[in-house]
Amino acid sequence: MVNVTIDDKQVTAPKTATIYEAAKLNGIKIPILCHDKKLKPFGACRMCLVEVEQMKGRQIPACTTPVTEGMIIRTSTPDIIKARKMVLELLLLNHPLDCPVCDKSGDCDLQNLTYEYKVNTNRFKDEKFHHSIDYNNPLIERDMNRCVLCGKCARICDEIVSFGALTFIDRGIETKIGCEFDDALNCEFCGSCVSVCPVGALLARPFKHKARFWALTKHTSVCGYCGTGCNLTLGVKDNKVLTTIYDENQGFHKGQLCVRGRFGYQFINSAQRLTSPLVRKNGKLMETSWDEALELVAGRLKTGTSVAALATPRLTNEELALFKTLLLENVGTKNFDHSAGFAHSALTEGFTRSFGESASSASILDIQKSDMLLVIKTDAYETHPVVGFEVNMAVKNKGVKLSIISDKRGKLSKLPDATTLVHRPGCEVAVLNAIAKTIIDEKLSVDTAMTVPGYAEIVTALSEFSAEAVAAQSGLTAADIKKLASEYATAEKALIVFPVGQGYAGHNADLASAAANLALLTGKYGKEGCGVLCLSEKNNSQGAVDMGFYAQDGGLNSLQILDACVSGAVKTLFIAGEDPLTSYPDRTKVKAALDAVEFLVVSELFLTETAAMADVVLPACSFAEKEGTFTSTDRRVQFIKPAIRKNAQTKTDFEIFSDLITRLGGQSVATPAEKFTEIAAHTPGYAGLSHITLRKEGAFATAATKPAFVVPNSTPSPAIENGKLALVTGSVLYHNGTLSQYGEGPMHVCPEGYLELSRMDASVYKIADNDLLTVSSAAGSMQLKAKVSSRMPAGVVFAPYHFSSAPINSIWTGSPVTMVTVAK
């Protein structure tokens, strides 16, 4: 701490603070335009000028100057005010000042400062800028005439997003922010640049002219897409969510969002939303009353054990817990599951046996505190972009070492000094085993590891995974594997990160255990910056696991439920929010199951393909219309409250389940808050939490560890056949599950499924971008557009699973790697 005097006030500030930060800490406001607390100090605008007595009263920028002991600082002498006024005059000199048509008006730093400093005349004269405006992409409009050259956009895109789409181009008075070759913007559209731009130079086009900033009501919420659990602020007008609003003080991510969170909100007020219960009459879905629909469903649920349920982990904890109560106690069935089963098995099976708890042993905050990150699949960036930002910052700002084991390269591979070991698809577990074996052989493990149960077994079981043997099988070199092993083992702190999800069948319990073994061998768990972080796919995937909404005690899991539908053991299937026809493996099987089941109930926001097959469709509510809690991938329990009133003809899943419980003669809790009290009492780690405490701030549910070594099964990857390519499935950056299909933002950038293939294969098969390909596997064949990229290794192709217009499960039956043939 150092002592400084600011405006005659004796204050203390940390040694590392700048003058701006020291003043802010002590409640003294210094105006800024180009500074952002997330970014490195830059000093471009000179709005923050202050006088320092020791520097002979020279005016210096507060945002870049560190405080020193005894500094005497003045922040608003008449000279400083004059200087700031001139800064503004010069900025306004070429500025178009078209506030009436500028969407930033009301939230514009330049406008606010101009008002505050009463700059209503200009002593200078010059021409206005005549830059052409970039309307080339549907999400971000770039009007460089309004730019004040603060550089925030270019810096955030580089420092945090690590895309580097924007930079200063040209010099002197001609300087502007531009893209490669002064071309149109074509990037990953996270919108970070839009959020930090202090003026209206970068604007969100989906919100363009929709409303004035001051007319919006701001509602804090939690993103309804992926498991990162980003906090967001929804801008609401006339009961419609019109935009997301940036708040730099929100969440661990300080308001940063990805393209889905920022631009994917349109599904909430979509005109396609279901607004009335539907019942199948004479083969057709007809509108009906809630009473009729629920009476029908309740009647069927009375059949007990022949009932099964699938729920989406997008429901709140309260809803999932209530659904479970309904099924277990009022219906009397143990057959329920979510996310095709395998998408959560890393937690429910893998971590449970390896760490004694069905949750990750690390949090997202550990990423920047670690010394080394071992990421399994570059896809971790695409599945959880804001976690990816943390990785970017860890590597770029903190010098954290990044090693990746993956079946393809990706954005993470491009980070400075990142090493990517690209292996043959499907070898992840074998590679991790080889690393474990190397650690044991080279005596890099910690002594305490030998006391962990299962040590002897693991040593014997790993004997066949010598680095050499695995190298031959995986296409890596033994030296690389050994190097990675010793780097991981010798790093002071190391964190393993891997995504799971419906597109990642190989990321199952065995992968989790294989990764956990490494942490256990080297003692890298239960400490800051260490552990294994499993990135759960959906916004409440971890919550669904914590609520125990998966097959246990002999209940059928998702895939068994589908089999049982065909065999007739399951006669009534209740699907809450899932769209298995698109997202579960093996479409033919899913279709057969849904055809065969006698009675299908679907509660949904939209008439999905699955809902269209139902006997009863119940219109449900989105996250913006309900109250409850979501648990993020690192077990942050966060509260959401309604941002808009729901349509009177829809019910939240909570209301639906609670009504059904009553109809089945039970007694339901009245509110989500009451249900949460029950949850807190019974769920390990949730003790002491309540809606009231969570309203203010989310809280981490604690995880206890009971480590044990587990021998992971390593299924050998399928043999390479001549003329065939290895298809791996997964998620694409712009989408999450099937919900984002109803978000206009994501659909603008990535509207359809595709097959991504390497340049080598493209030239062998003479395929160019956008060619329509027929892709066939043993299960079937389908048409996909080609996307040629430099990140895929030869012989491997990738396809995302989100699209019901191109359901990849027509050719994919749930194995991590599928051999396919490709023809034009």
Add this chain to the structure above:
Amino acid sequence: MNPITPIINGMKITFKHMFMKPVTLQYPTERPKVSQRFRGLHGLKVSHSKAKCVACYLCPTVCPAKCITVEAAEDANHDKYAAVYEIDMLRCIFCGYCVEACPVDALKMTGEFELANYHRQDFIYSKERLLEK
């Protein structure tokens, strides 16, 4: 006081007025000449055969009666215009704040004061009706 005096005084005034120009207008045959600054029905000014209004939302923001509805949209040239511009004359209090607030001088108040109508609906003036003819 003589009880007759006030009557005489009153009659004096009455007689005086008999020889003065009448104040009453024989409306509707006779019509008032409204002053320049009269605050009657709003008019949306036109320039280059388009409404000048750029849909900045300042008039609905400042309106104390909250009777102005604006919905902005983007035209083919990416310019902002008012796709909807409505004033509910049943709620308007003719304060003229909207005119004062307009940054592009797109709004005026005309001398039009005959605003009676048969249906409530007809008091909601759409953009088409407000455009200066």
